[in-house]
Amino acid sequence: MPTPLRNRLAPLAIGLLLLALVLGATRSDWPPLRDAVQTAEHFIYDQRLVWSQRTGIEQHDDAEIVIIDIDERSLGAVGRWPWPRATMADLLEQLWAAGTIVVAFDIVFAEPERNPAERVARGVDDPALRERLGELAPRFDGDRHLAEQLARGDAVLGFFLHRDETATHTGTLPEPARGAEELGTGTPVIHRFQAYTGNRPALQEAATGAGAFSVIPDADGVVRRAPLLLGHGDAVYPGLALETARVYQLLDDFRVETVALGAHTAVDAIELGAARLPTDARGQALIPYRGPRGSFPYISAVDLLRGETDPDALEGAIALIGTSAMGLYDLRPTPTDAAFPGVEIHANLLAGILADDLPRKPAWVDGANLVTTLTAGLVAAGLLPFLGPLATLAVTAGLLALLVGGNLWAWAQWDLALGAAGPLAAVLLIGAGNLTWGFLFEHRRRHQLRQRFGEYVPPELVERMAEAPTAYTQTGETREITVLFADIRGFTTLSERLDAVALRELLNRFFTPMTRVIFEHGGTIDKYVGDLIMAFWGAPMDDPEHRRHAVAAALAMQREAERLREELAREGLPAIEIGIGLNSGPAAVGDMGSAYRRAYTALGDAVNLASRVEGQTKAYGVGLLVTEHTRAGLETVYGFREIDRIQVKGRSQPVTLYEPVEATQSPAET
Structure with missing residues (x-):
């Protein structure tokens, strides 16, 4: 592949x-x-x-919903919770007087309230006085006063359902929901609760309806949905928001659409009047939070009791009575706020029901x-x-x-x-x-490219190649290149005069500056063979000016050789002379060798001719020779002295040799 x-x-x-x-x-x-x-x-x-x-995508055109808040200020003014039922009756009386249409309670009245007249009568020995106190007792009956106010209008009480099996039943539950009979049989998947905290019977009978205000947070503790239907025993009850909406719309009941879910009965939707309320299989609705805490108008309960509220704020409204006080433990984490009053959760759900814009997750x-x-x-x-x-x-x-x-x-x-x-x-x-x-x-x-070319190509060029590694390959290809051969003249005689260690050090002193010069001029080192260096320009990186760069490198190598001769002479070592030959032309370049060892090299007639040209430098007594192919296009950059035309074995046409003698302008050397 x-x-x-x-x-x-x-x-x-x-x-x-x-x-x-x-x-x-x-x-x-x-x-x-x-x-x-x-x-x-x-x-x-x-x-x-x-x-x-x-x-602002969430647009709300719904009924006016107002929250009557039993807040910290109200608790400070009226007293700690629970308040006397007479106080709650006064609160309700103020709401009816202001024209409130429906009042819903996010609180429960489960315990009987002690009648002060009856309590005093039990401690009186005088029968006549005890009888008189008994006659006065109804006037101090808070439950009776609250029941009377509940009966004056459309009031919806709240009650709480518990999952805790150890919780006791307190108070009275309302009649089960009409229209949800199907969920009372079989194995419905709605949430079932084991215990309840209901209202006093007299209060429950006086109210228009009642709904559960229990909410079930998600696994992370955040309240994103609330049950519209809840179960206890075989009975099904509406949630507080659903029941309040039913009472507000003067409907007798609602209808539950169910579907079979295996052996279970699942809720599909709830029809409330003309609205079809989407729920999940458990009868829960996603709460359409309209904003952070305080998105609905709040009225402090103490202001209402003192008559310090604008009646227009309540006329025609639905009032939800609840608390934002931290000490009453009805603050819940929601998507919009970490401490969100439970009463406002029901307000958001009620608003969504009435506007028929509950989020849907079919x-x-x-x-x-x-x-x-x-x-x-x-x-x-x-x-x-x-x-x-x-x-x-x-x-x-x-x-x-x-x-x-x-x-x-x-x-x-x-x-x-x-x-x-x-x-x-x-x-x-x-x-x-x-x-x-x-x-x-x-x-x-890039690592492979650096490994393959790092020994042949200048480091800065390797980095440039690494920026686009796909542009360079070691597979064989034909390139127009300039090839350089350079060696030390009389190397055989020199090697006979020096021991192996001295010869190695001499070669290193020769190869190091020569290699540096080649790299400085963008050349690629092909190989070292004995005292010979082979290099070329134009591969693996394209170099349109490979001829000029190669000639500049050769001239610089001659200068380095002169410097090295002076160093060796000062040290009493044999002087060295070098010969350099250049030729340009097409050659095959790429990774060549065997399965055991490979090298990036250049092959072809242009390479062979460069080697032969280098061999002619000694015969003509010059240090540098180039062919006509390398000279082409450089006449305005360097001066060239024609040396000879020679016939090269294997070529039909003679080759003209030149010696670059001087620069006619300052050529770039990179």
């Missing part, structure tokens, strides 16, 4: 593997994976909700998430391996933007709460995987 294709198939396989892992994670029932996916989905849901609030959403994850993952896995790093980054960002934009559009257009963790994770992981593979692959290729 060709290497480029193999290099593409590896990240493709990695991408498909990552996609399979994401799909497995989103469908897994293993608690750690399931919790991780849920955490991601919850985070995305919360951010989407906050985004829609900040951008049963088919899970299937849609699976298809979206699969599609996005396949696109990323199939496309990214064939792109470069910048294109991979751009396409990954584009896919993420498309997924996020589509998700937000579905939310803004249809209140659809689509999942996003799976598709986003698939694209992110596959994109990161491709970028990581590309980085490692490019790093490996």
Whole structure:
């Protein structure tokens, strides 16, 4: 298999593997994976909700809902909770007088209130006085006063359902919900509770309705949904918001749409008048939070009791009585606030019910998430391996933007709460995987390139080559190059005069400056053979001016040789003379050799001719000779003295030899 294709198939396989892992994670029932996916989905849901609030996409044209807040100031003025029932009756009387249409309580009146007249009568010995106190007792009956006020208008009491099996039953539950009879039989999947805290019977009978204010937070403790239907025993009860909406709309009941879910009965939706309220299988609705804490108008309970409230603020409104006081423990974490009053949670849900704009998460959403994850993952896995790093980054960002934009559009257009963790994770992981593979692959290729060319090519050129490693190859190719051969004249005689150690040191002193000069002029070292250096210009990096650079290097090598001669003479060592030959032409360059040892080299007639030209320097008594092929185009850069025309073995045409004698202008040497 060709290497480029193999290099593409590896990240493709990695991408498909990552996609399979994401799909497995989103469908897994293993608690750690399931919790991780849920955490991601919850985070995305919360951010989407906050985004829609900040951008003003959530528009609310609903009934006026006002919160009567038993706040810290009210507790300080009236007294600690629970307040006397007479005080609550006064509060309710003020609401009716202001024209409030419906009053709902996010509190429960479970315990009987002691009658002060009866308490005093039990301690009196005088029968006549005891009888008189008994006659006065109804006037001090707080439950009776509150019941009378409840009966004056449409009041909805709240009650609490417990999951704790050890909790006791307190108070009285209202009549079960009409229209939910189907959920009272079989094995419904709505939340079932083991105990309750209800209201006093007299109060329950006086109220128009009652709804449970129990909420069930998600696994992370955040309240994102609330049950519209709750079960206790075989009975089904409405949530506080649903019951308040029913009473406000003067409806006798609501209807529950159910579907079979295996052996269970699941809720599909709730019909309330003309509205069809979407729920999950357990009868829970997503809460359409309109903003942070305080998004609904608040009226302090003490201001209402003192008559210091503008009546217009309550006329025609729905009033929810609850508390924001920290000491009464009804503050919950929500997507918009870490400490959100429970009464405002019900206000948000009630507003969504009345406006018929509850967020929807139909049963088919899970299937849609699976298809979206699969599609996005396949696109990323199939496309990214064939792109470069910048294109991979751009396409990954584009896919993420498309997924996020589509998700937000579905939310803004249809209140659809689509999942996003799976598709986003698939694209992110596959994109990161491709970028990581590309980085490692490019790093490996650059490392290999430095290893292969580092001995032949100047370090700065190796770094330039490493910036685009795919542009350079060691496979055989034909290039137009200039070849240089240089050796020490009389090396055989010299080697006989020196021992091995001295000869090695002499060669090192010769090769080091010569190699430096070649590298400084952008040349590639081919090999050292004895006292001979072979180098060339024009490969592996393209060099349009390889002739000029090679001649400049040869002249600099002559200057270095002169400097070295002077050094050796001062040290009493034999002087050295060098001969350099240059030729230009096409040659085969590449990685050549055997399975045991290979080298990057140049082969061809142009190389052979350069070697022969170097051999002629001694015969003509010059240090540097170039052919007409190297001289071509450099006439205005260097001065050339024609030496001779020679016939070279294997060539039909004679070759003209020249000696570069001087620079007619300052040539660039790199």
